[in-house]
Structure formats: C-alpha cells, structure tokens
Amino acid sequence: HQPVDLLKTDTTAAKGPLLVDGTISYAVRAAFSKAGEKKGFRAAFAQGDGLSVEYLIVDKKPENSLRPTQLPTLVMTSPKGTSLTIKFTERTKFPYSGVNYLYLARYQAVAEAGEYSFLVTAKRKASIILSVGVKEIPGEVLRGAKPTPSLTPAPATTPTPTPSAAATSTPAPAPAPTKVGYTMAQVRANNSASNCWSVIDDSVYDLTKWINSHPGGSGAIVGLCGTDGSSAFSAKHGNQSRPAAQLSSYRLGPLEK
Numbered sequence: 035h036q037p038v039d040l041l042k043t044d045t046t047a048a049k050g051p052l053l054v055d056g057t058i059s060y061a062v063r064a065a066f067s068k069a070g071e072k073k074g075f076r077a078a079f080a081q082g083d084g085l086s087v088e089y090l091i092v093d094k095k096p097e098n099s100l101r102p103t104q105l106p107t108l109v110m111t112s113p114k115g116t117s118l119t120i121k122f123t124e125r126t127k128f129p130y131s132g133v134n135y136l137y138l139a140r141y142q143a144v145a146e147a148g149e150y151s152f153l154v155t156a157k158r159k160a161s162i163i164l165s166v167g168v169k170e171i172p173g174e175v176l177r178g179a180k181p182t183p184s185l186t187p188a189p190a191t192t193p194t195p196t197p198s199a200a201a202t203s204t205p206a207p208a209p210a211p212t213k214v215g216y217t218m219a220q221v222r223a224n225n226s227a228s229n230c231w232s233v234i235d236d237s238v239y240d241l242t243k244w245i246n247s248h249p250g251g252s253g254a255i256v257g258l259c260g261t262d263g264s265s266a267f268s269a270k271h272g273n274q275s276r277p278a279a280q281l282s283s284y285r286l287g288p289l290e291k
C-alpha cells in the first residue's frame with residue numbers, strides 16, 4: 035500500500051488529494067483531534083474498474099473502544115452524484131507488521147467512470163485508515179495541480195506484502211520487508227463466505243466472488259475459506275484447464291515463504 039496522509043487542509047474531497055488510479059492499493063490515513071473535523075480525498079476510476087474500499091482502525095484505544103456511532107463516518111459520492119454512507123458490518127482482526135488492525139467495513143462495487151469523492155467526518159478524536167484499491171504497484175497521488183511522487187516510492191518490481199488491508203499509521207518509509215507475500219495468518223483471518231481467501235499451490239486467492247458462481251456448488255468453495263485448499267483443488271480439478279483459468283483470475287499474490 036502506498037500510505038497517503040490526509041492533511042488539516044484537506045477539509046473537502048475537492049481540496050484533498052486525488053488518487054489517480056483508484057484500483058491501485060493506497061492506505062489513506064485520516065486522523066482527527068475532535069468532533070466535526072472533516073477530511074476528504076478523491077479517487078479516479080475507469081468504467082467497470084473494481085472499486086474496493088476498506089475501513090480499518092488500529093486495535094487500540096481510543097478507536098477500539100468507540101461505539102460505531104462515535105467513529106468517523108465515511109461518505110462516498112460517485113461521479114454521477116450518488117452518495118453512500120459506509121456501514122460498519124464487521125469487526126475482523128487483521129494483524130500486519132506487528133500492528134493489529136480491525137476491519138470494520140469492506141465495500142466492493144463496479145466503478146462508474148470518473149472521480150469518486152470520499153469525505154470523512156469525525157465524531158470524536160480518532161484515526162482511521164481507508165484502504166482503497168488492490169493492485170500492489172506504485173500509483174500517483176496529485177495534490178492541487180502538482181504531481182507528487184508517491185509518498186513511499188516502492189520499487190515497482192517488489193510487491194508489498196498485503197493487499198487488502200494493512201496500512202502504516204505514519205507515512206514513514208516502508209520497512210524493507212525481508213519476506214514478500216501474504217501470510218497464512220492473513221489467509222486464516224479471511225475464513226468466511228463474506229471474506230474467503232484460500233491458498234492453492236503457494237498462491238493466495240480471494241474466492242469470495244466465486245462462491246456463488248461455482249458450478250460444483252458453493253459448499254465446495256466455502257470449505258476452502260481460510261485454509262490451504264491445494265489438495266482439495268487438485269483432487270477435483272487437478273488436470274482441468276477451466277478451473278485453473280478461473281482460479282487464476284482470483285489470485286492476490288504469493289504466499290510468504
């Protein structure tokens with residue numbers, strides 16, 4: 035993830051930074067000192083892009099002791115002007131780089147073409163992390179008219195280890211990972227039909243969207259969520275090309291070795 039810190043001056047989506055390609059993975063941090071403060075940003079998409087937004091907090095006080103109504107609200111407005119308030123639907127632990135995060139919401143949709151606006155409004159002192167996008171490649175962040183290089187210029191060839199979450203709480207240089215890939219702990223944390231990851235032959239896959247499309251029934255896929263599904267997959271589909279092709283479309287990245 036590329037960390038992006040929202041500034042005190044980013045008080046509306048228009049004043050905040052623009053994530054030039056909303057499918058690239060960014061960790062946008064919004065920190066507030068009191069109720070009523072607002073911070074915003076924008077993210078651009080092409081028609082049909084995957085729109086992925088995740089709302090995370092660090093699993094520590096004050097955030098983890100706030101009630102849902104006390105946490106900052108996130109309102110997303112599509113290019114056509116439809117607004118949506120993100121609802122907190124879960125409380126899933128996500129350990130990453132020695133920090134324990136909690137997912138409170140994960141929203142996915144097919145994007146309209148254009149800029150989405152995001153506006154976060156504080157109810158109390160609190161910090162949140164919004165993970166936008168999934169592609170682990172460096173992306174561009176624009177502030178005003180001036181293109182700024184990404185805050186952490188990660189080498190393009192080294193994918194950062196987590197896709198769908200994580201987030202450094204400060205835009206400090208990313209720690210040089212000695213290991214690259216997803217951990218088994220991350221896979222185990224995504225062990226339900228609403229967030230279903232599985233390992234097959236040393237790659238990690240997000241099978242959530244495949245559950246209800248699988249010709250062999252949803253149960254066969256749900257049974258793989260949070261586990262190493264290599265033997266189940268090869269036992270049934272080991273020598274078939276269509277299951278392998280389907281599988282490849284859900285690949286997140288390698289399993290950490």
Ligand code: HEM
Binds near residue numbers: 248249250266277
């Ligand atoms: C990530 C895992 C899996 C993927 C991507 C996948 C994909 C597919 C695809 C694409 C088909 C259609 C094949 C065709 O029309 O040529 C299929 C059929 C089927 N799958 Fe899977 N599958 C997975 C896991 C499993 C598992 C673990 C089982 C059983 C334990 C299973 C049981 C079946 C059955 C019974 C069918 C019906 C047709 C047949 O017998 O080949 N699948 N799967």
